[in-house]
Amino acid sequence: MKPPSLSKPLQAGLLMTVMLTAIALLKPEALDASVTDGSPVRAASNQKTGTDLRPQAPWIRLAGEEWKPSDAELQKAADALVAAAAPVVTPPPVVEPPKPTAPDPALAYLGRIDQDGRHYVFLGRGADPQVVEIGGLVDPQWKVEKATATQVQLRYLPLNEVRSIPVAAVQ
Template identity: 70%
Template sequence: MKALSLSKPLQAALLLTAALTAIALLKPDALDTPAAPPSQVHASQDRTSTSPGSGAPWMRPAGEEWRPSDAEQRRAAEAAVAAAAPVVPLAPPIPPPKPTAPDPGLTYLGRIDQDGRSYVFLGKGADPQVVEIGSLVDPQWRVEKASATQIELRYLPLNEIRMIPVTAAQ
Protein backbone atom coordinates (compact mmCIF):
# COMPACT_ATOMS: atom_id res chain seq x y z
CA MET A 1 0.00 0.00 0.00
CA LYS A 2 1.34 3.43 -0.98
CA ALA A 3 1.65 6.03 1.79
CA LEU A 4 0.13 9.48 1.28
CA SER A 5 2.66 12.25 0.71
CA LEU A 6 2.61 15.97 0.01
CA SER A 7 3.95 17.42 -3.22
CA LYS A 8 7.23 19.39 -3.18
CA PRO A 9 5.58 22.82 -3.84
CA LEU A 10 3.06 22.22 -1.05
CA GLN A 11 5.85 21.20 1.35
CA ALA A 12 7.77 24.38 0.46
CA ALA A 13 4.65 26.55 1.02
CA LEU A 14 4.02 24.98 4.43
CA LEU A 15 7.66 25.46 5.46
CA LEU A 16 7.58 29.12 4.36
CA THR A 17 4.31 29.70 6.26
CA ALA A 18 5.75 28.18 9.43
CA ALA A 19 8.91 30.31 9.17
CA LEU A 20 6.96 33.57 8.62
CA THR A 21 4.62 32.74 11.51
CA ALA A 22 7.60 32.21 13.83
CA ILE A 23 9.10 35.57 12.77
CA ALA A 24 5.79 37.37 13.32
CA LEU A 25 5.46 35.88 16.79
CA LEU A 26 9.00 36.98 17.75
CA LYS A 27 8.39 40.70 17.09
CA PRO A 28 9.21 42.71 20.20
CA ASP A 29 6.55 44.82 21.92
CA ALA A 30 6.47 48.63 21.78
CA LEU A 31 9.38 50.46 23.37
CA ASP A 32 8.97 51.98 26.78
CA THR A 33 10.38 55.32 25.67
CA PRO A 34 8.31 58.47 26.03
CA ALA A 35 6.83 59.94 22.87
CA ALA A 36 8.76 62.87 21.46
CA PRO A 37 7.03 66.18 20.67
CA PRO A 38 6.24 66.68 16.96
CA SER A 39 9.09 69.15 16.48
CA GLN A 40 11.61 66.56 17.66
CA VAL A 41 10.03 63.80 15.58
CA HIS A 42 10.72 65.68 12.32
CA ALA A 43 14.26 66.45 13.42
CA SER A 44 14.95 62.84 14.35
CA GLN A 45 13.65 61.66 10.99
CA ASP A 46 16.15 63.86 9.16
CA ARG A 47 19.17 62.38 10.96
CA THR A 48 20.12 58.77 10.91
CA SER A 49 19.28 57.12 14.15
CA THR A 50 20.89 54.17 15.80
CA SER A 51 17.96 53.43 18.07
CA PRO A 52 16.75 49.83 18.09
CA GLY A 53 13.40 50.87 16.57
CA SER A 54 14.84 52.50 13.45
CA GLY A 55 15.00 49.26 11.51
CA ALA A 56 11.74 47.89 12.92
CA PRO A 57 8.72 49.78 11.56
CA TRP A 58 6.35 47.71 13.69
CA MET A 59 7.74 49.18 16.90
CA ARG A 60 6.23 52.32 18.40
CA PRO A 61 7.31 54.29 21.39
CA ALA A 62 5.18 53.66 24.48
CA GLY A 63 2.17 55.95 24.81
CA GLU A 64 1.87 56.47 21.07
CA GLU A 65 -1.49 55.25 19.86
CA TRP A 66 -1.83 53.56 16.50
CA ARG A 67 -4.17 55.34 14.17
CA PRO A 68 -4.97 54.48 10.57
CA SER A 69 -4.09 57.07 7.99
CA ASP A 70 -6.75 59.39 6.60
CA ALA A 71 -6.70 57.50 3.30
CA GLU A 72 -7.28 54.18 5.12
CA GLN A 73 -10.12 55.71 7.13
CA ARG A 74 -11.70 57.10 3.96
CA ARG A 75 -11.42 53.72 2.19
CA ALA A 76 -12.93 51.93 5.20
CA ALA A 77 -15.83 54.41 5.35
CA GLU A 78 -16.49 54.04 1.61
CA ALA A 79 -16.38 50.25 1.92
CA ALA A 80 -18.83 50.34 4.84
CA VAL A 81 -21.23 52.56 2.90
CA ALA A 82 -20.95 50.34 -0.19
CA ALA A 83 -21.50 47.18 1.88
CA ALA A 84 -24.52 48.57 3.69
CA ALA A 85 -27.79 47.46 2.20
CA PRO A 86 -29.72 50.29 0.57
CA VAL A 87 -32.53 51.52 2.78
CA VAL A 88 -35.82 51.12 0.99
CA PRO A 89 -38.68 52.89 2.71
CA LEU A 90 -41.58 50.62 3.44
CA ALA A 91 -44.75 51.29 1.54
CA PRO A 92 -47.53 52.49 3.77
CA PRO A 93 -49.91 49.68 4.63
CA ILE A 94 -52.90 49.44 2.35
CA PRO A 95 -56.03 50.08 4.37
CA PRO A 96 -58.68 47.39 4.10
CA PRO A 97 -61.47 48.26 1.69
CA LYS A 98 -64.39 50.13 3.16
CA PRO A 99 -67.23 47.74 3.92
CA THR A 100 -70.21 48.06 1.63
CA ALA A 101 -73.78 46.94 1.89
CA PRO A 102 -74.50 43.52 0.44
CA ASP A 103 -77.05 42.96 -2.28
CA PRO A 104 -80.48 43.02 -0.61
CA GLY A 105 -81.70 40.13 -2.75
CA LEU A 106 -85.09 41.83 -3.17
CA THR A 107 -87.07 42.44 -6.34
CA TYR A 108 -89.86 44.94 -6.89
CA LEU A 109 -93.26 43.30 -7.41
CA GLY A 110 -95.67 46.23 -7.05
CA ARG A 111 -97.00 49.12 -5.00
CA ILE A 112 -100.30 50.04 -3.38
CA ASP A 113 -101.60 53.12 -1.53
CA GLN A 114 -104.30 52.34 1.03
CA ASP A 115 -105.79 54.52 3.79
CA GLY A 116 -103.11 57.18 3.30
CA ARG A 117 -100.31 54.64 3.67
CA SER A 118 -97.99 53.37 0.95
CA TYR A 119 -96.97 49.74 0.71
CA VAL A 120 -94.54 48.00 -1.61
CA PHE A 121 -94.54 44.37 -2.63
CA LEU A 122 -91.05 42.93 -2.59
CA GLY A 123 -90.00 39.45 -3.56
CA LYS A 124 -87.31 37.74 -1.52
CA GLY A 125 -86.65 34.43 -3.23
CA ALA A 126 -90.01 32.68 -3.55
CA ASP A 127 -91.60 34.64 -0.67
CA PRO A 128 -93.40 37.90 -1.46
CA GLN A 129 -93.44 40.49 1.32
CA VAL A 130 -95.69 43.49 1.83
CA VAL A 131 -93.75 46.30 3.54
CA GLU A 132 -94.96 49.74 4.54
CA ILE A 133 -92.69 52.59 3.44
CA GLY A 134 -90.55 53.58 6.45
CA SER A 135 -90.66 50.12 8.08
CA LEU A 136 -88.22 47.22 8.16
CA VAL A 137 -88.01 44.50 5.53
CA ASP A 138 -85.80 42.48 7.89
CA PRO A 139 -83.51 43.49 10.79
CA GLN A 140 -80.93 44.94 8.39
CA TRP A 141 -82.98 46.64 5.63
CA ARG A 142 -85.58 49.43 5.81
CA VAL A 143 -87.67 50.84 2.96
CA GLU A 144 -86.96 54.60 2.88
CA LYS A 145 -88.82 55.85 -0.22
CA ALA A 146 -90.70 54.57 -3.19
CA SER A 147 -90.98 56.49 -6.45
CA ALA A 148 -92.23 55.65 -9.90
CA THR A 149 -88.73 54.57 -11.01
CA GLN A 150 -87.03 53.08 -7.94
CA ILE A 151 -87.30 51.85 -4.35
CA GLU A 152 -84.77 53.23 -1.87
CA LEU A 153 -83.57 50.78 0.80
CA ARG A 154 -81.25 51.63 3.70
CA TYR A 155 -78.75 49.04 4.99
CA LEU A 156 -78.90 49.81 8.71
CA PRO A 157 -75.51 48.41 9.94
CA LEU A 158 -73.60 50.77 7.60
CA ASN A 159 -76.31 53.40 7.08
CA GLU A 160 -75.89 52.96 3.33
CA ILE A 161 -78.54 53.44 0.64
CA ARG A 162 -79.27 50.90 -2.12
CA MET A 163 -81.72 51.33 -4.96
CA ILE A 164 -83.99 48.70 -6.50
CA PRO A 165 -85.23 49.68 -9.96
CA VAL A 166 -88.96 49.62 -10.56
CA THR A 167 -89.76 47.59 -13.64
CA ALA A 168 -93.12 47.49 -15.40
CA ALA A 169 -95.05 44.30 -14.71
CA GLN A 170 -95.64 42.19 -17.80
Protein backbone atom coordinates in the same frame (compact mmCIF):
# COMPACT_ATOMS: atom_id res chain seq x y z
CA MET B 1 -38.68 35.08 27.01
CA LYS B 2 -36.57 36.78 24.39
CA PRO B 3 -32.88 37.08 25.33
CA PRO B 4 -31.58 40.66 25.53
CA SER B 5 -29.75 41.88 22.44
CA LEU B 6 -27.80 44.94 21.36
CA SER B 7 -29.13 47.44 18.86
CA LYS B 8 -27.47 47.70 15.44
CA PRO B 9 -25.90 51.16 16.09
CA LEU B 10 -24.45 49.92 19.38
CA GLN B 11 -23.06 46.81 17.66
CA ALA B 12 -21.45 49.02 14.98
CA GLY B 13 -19.90 51.27 17.66
CA LEU B 14 -18.50 48.30 19.53
CA LEU B 15 -17.04 46.86 16.30
CA MET B 16 -15.37 50.20 15.52
CA THR B 17 -13.94 50.33 19.08
CA VAL B 18 -12.54 46.81 18.75
CA MET B 19 -10.97 47.63 15.37
CA LEU B 20 -9.35 50.86 16.59
CA THR B 21 -8.10 49.10 19.73
CA ALA B 22 -6.51 46.39 17.59
CA ILE B 23 -4.84 49.03 15.40
CA ALA B 24 -3.57 50.88 18.48
CA LEU B 25 -2.15 47.68 19.94
CA LEU B 26 -0.37 46.88 16.70
CA LYS B 27 1.29 50.29 16.35
CA PRO B 28 5.03 50.29 16.99
CA GLU B 29 6.64 51.77 20.08
CA ALA B 30 8.83 54.87 19.87
CA LEU B 31 12.60 54.52 20.01
CA ASP B 32 14.68 56.74 22.29
CA ALA B 33 18.12 55.77 21.08
CA SER B 34 19.81 54.75 17.95
CA VAL B 35 19.02 51.56 16.07
CA THR B 36 21.08 48.53 17.11
CA ASP B 37 23.41 48.79 14.11
CA GLY B 38 24.92 51.92 15.66
CA SER B 39 23.63 54.50 13.16
CA PRO B 40 22.08 57.57 14.76
CA VAL B 41 18.32 57.76 14.43
CA ARG B 42 16.74 60.63 16.28
CA ALA B 43 17.62 61.70 19.78
CA ALA B 44 15.02 61.87 22.50
CA SER B 45 15.70 65.60 22.86
CA ASN B 46 14.22 68.14 20.50
CA GLN B 47 17.63 69.00 19.03
CA LYS B 48 18.20 67.93 15.47
CA THR B 49 21.58 66.55 14.64
CA GLY B 50 21.23 67.06 10.92
CA THR B 51 21.91 63.40 10.35
CA ASP B 52 18.40 62.09 11.05
CA LEU B 53 18.12 58.77 9.36
CA ARG B 54 14.93 56.84 9.03
CA PRO B 55 15.42 53.18 9.94
CA GLN B 56 14.90 50.61 7.27
CA ALA B 57 12.04 49.06 9.26
CA PRO B 58 8.85 51.09 8.61
CA TRP B 59 7.15 49.61 11.65
CA ILE B 60 9.55 51.38 13.99
CA ARG B 61 8.33 54.76 15.19
CA LEU B 62 10.93 57.30 16.20
CA ALA B 63 10.82 59.19 19.49
CA GLY B 64 8.61 62.27 19.24
CA GLU B 65 7.02 61.02 16.04
CA GLU B 66 3.24 61.04 16.21
CA TRP B 67 1.53 57.85 15.08
CA LYS B 68 -1.36 58.21 12.67
CA PRO B 69 -3.17 55.42 10.88
CA SER B 70 -2.58 55.39 7.15
CA ASP B 71 -5.28 56.44 4.72
CA ALA B 72 -5.72 52.78 3.76
CA GLU B 73 -6.28 51.82 7.42
CA LEU B 74 -8.78 54.66 7.89
CA GLN B 75 -10.64 53.67 4.73
CA LYS B 76 -10.68 50.01 5.81
CA ALA B 77 -12.10 50.98 9.23
CA ALA B 78 -14.74 53.22 7.64
CA ASP B 79 -15.75 50.46 5.20
CA ALA B 80 -16.06 47.98 8.09
CA LEU B 81 -18.24 50.43 10.01
CA VAL B 82 -20.52 50.94 7.01
CA ALA B 83 -20.73 47.19 6.43
CA ALA B 84 -21.55 46.56 10.10
CA ALA B 85 -24.30 49.15 10.22
CA ALA B 86 -27.60 47.60 9.27
CA PRO B 87 -29.40 49.21 6.37
CA VAL B 88 -32.38 51.31 7.38
CA VAL B 89 -35.52 49.46 6.46
CA THR B 90 -38.69 51.48 6.28
CA PRO B 91 -41.79 49.66 7.41
CA PRO B 92 -44.29 48.85 4.69
CA PRO B 93 -47.10 51.39 4.35
CA VAL B 94 -50.20 50.65 6.35
CA VAL B 95 -52.92 49.48 4.00
CA GLU B 96 -56.37 50.05 5.39
CA PRO B 97 -58.88 47.28 4.75
CA PRO B 98 -61.65 48.16 2.32
CA LYS B 99 -64.69 49.77 3.83
CA PRO B 100 -67.57 47.28 4.17
CA THR B 101 -70.49 47.81 1.82
CA ALA B 102 -74.11 46.74 1.90
CA PRO B 103 -74.90 43.45 0.16
CA ASP B 104 -77.36 43.16 -2.71
CA PRO B 105 -80.87 43.20 -1.20
CA ALA B 106 -81.95 40.27 -3.44
CA LEU B 107 -85.43 41.77 -3.69
CA ALA B 108 -87.50 42.41 -6.82
CA TYR B 109 -90.15 45.10 -7.26
CA LEU B 110 -93.56 43.54 -7.88
CA GLY B 111 -95.91 46.52 -7.55
CA ARG B 112 -97.26 49.39 -5.49
CA ILE B 113 -100.57 50.27 -3.88
CA ASP B 114 -101.93 53.37 -2.11
CA GLN B 115 -104.73 52.62 0.35
CA ASP B 116 -106.30 54.91 2.94
CA GLY B 117 -103.45 57.43 2.62
CA ARG B 118 -100.83 54.76 3.28
CA HIS B 119 -98.38 53.63 0.65
CA TYR B 120 -97.30 50.00 0.25
CA VAL B 121 -94.86 48.25 -2.08
CA PHE B 122 -94.88 44.61 -3.11
CA LEU B 123 -91.42 43.09 -3.01
CA GLY B 124 -90.46 39.56 -3.95
CA ARG B 125 -87.62 37.47 -2.58
CA GLY B 126 -87.58 34.36 -4.69
CA ALA B 127 -91.10 32.87 -4.53
CA ASP B 128 -91.93 34.74 -1.32
CA PRO B 129 -93.83 38.03 -1.98
CA GLN B 130 -93.96 40.62 0.81
CA VAL B 131 -96.14 43.67 1.30
CA VAL B 132 -94.22 46.42 3.10
CA GLU B 133 -95.38 49.90 4.08
CA ILE B 134 -93.04 52.71 3.09
CA GLY B 135 -90.94 53.40 6.22
CA GLY B 136 -91.39 49.81 7.41
CA LEU B 137 -88.95 46.93 7.69
CA VAL B 138 -88.60 44.23 5.04
CA ASP B 139 -86.50 42.18 7.49
CA PRO B 140 -84.26 43.12 10.43
CA GLN B 141 -81.59 44.45 8.05
CA TRP B 142 -83.56 46.29 5.32
CA LYS B 143 -85.99 49.21 5.63
CA VAL B 144 -88.03 50.75 2.80
CA GLU B 145 -87.11 54.47 2.68
CA LYS B 146 -89.22 55.71 -0.25
CA ALA B 147 -90.73 54.62 -3.53
CA THR B 148 -90.83 56.72 -6.70
CA ALA B 149 -92.02 56.01 -10.22
CA THR B 150 -88.51 54.78 -11.21
CA GLN B 151 -87.05 53.15 -8.08
CA VAL B 152 -87.56 51.90 -4.54
CA GLN B 153 -84.93 52.99 -2.03
CA LEU B 154 -83.95 50.55 0.72
CA ARG B 155 -81.65 51.30 3.67
CA TYR B 156 -79.25 48.62 4.92
CA LEU B 157 -79.47 49.26 8.68
CA PRO B 158 -76.17 47.71 9.92
CA LEU B 159 -74.12 50.13 7.73
CA ASN B 160 -76.77 52.84 7.26
CA GLU B 161 -76.28 52.60 3.49
CA VAL B 162 -78.96 53.19 0.84
CA ARG B 163 -79.51 50.82 -2.11
CA SER B 164 -82.05 51.18 -4.92
CA ILE B 165 -84.20 48.65 -6.75
CA PRO B 166 -85.29 49.74 -10.24
CA VAL B 167 -89.01 49.81 -10.90
CA ALA B 168 -89.84 47.89 -14.07
CA ALA B 169 -93.11 48.41 -15.93
CA VAL B 170 -95.42 45.73 -14.59
CA GLN B 171 -97.77 44.26 -17.23
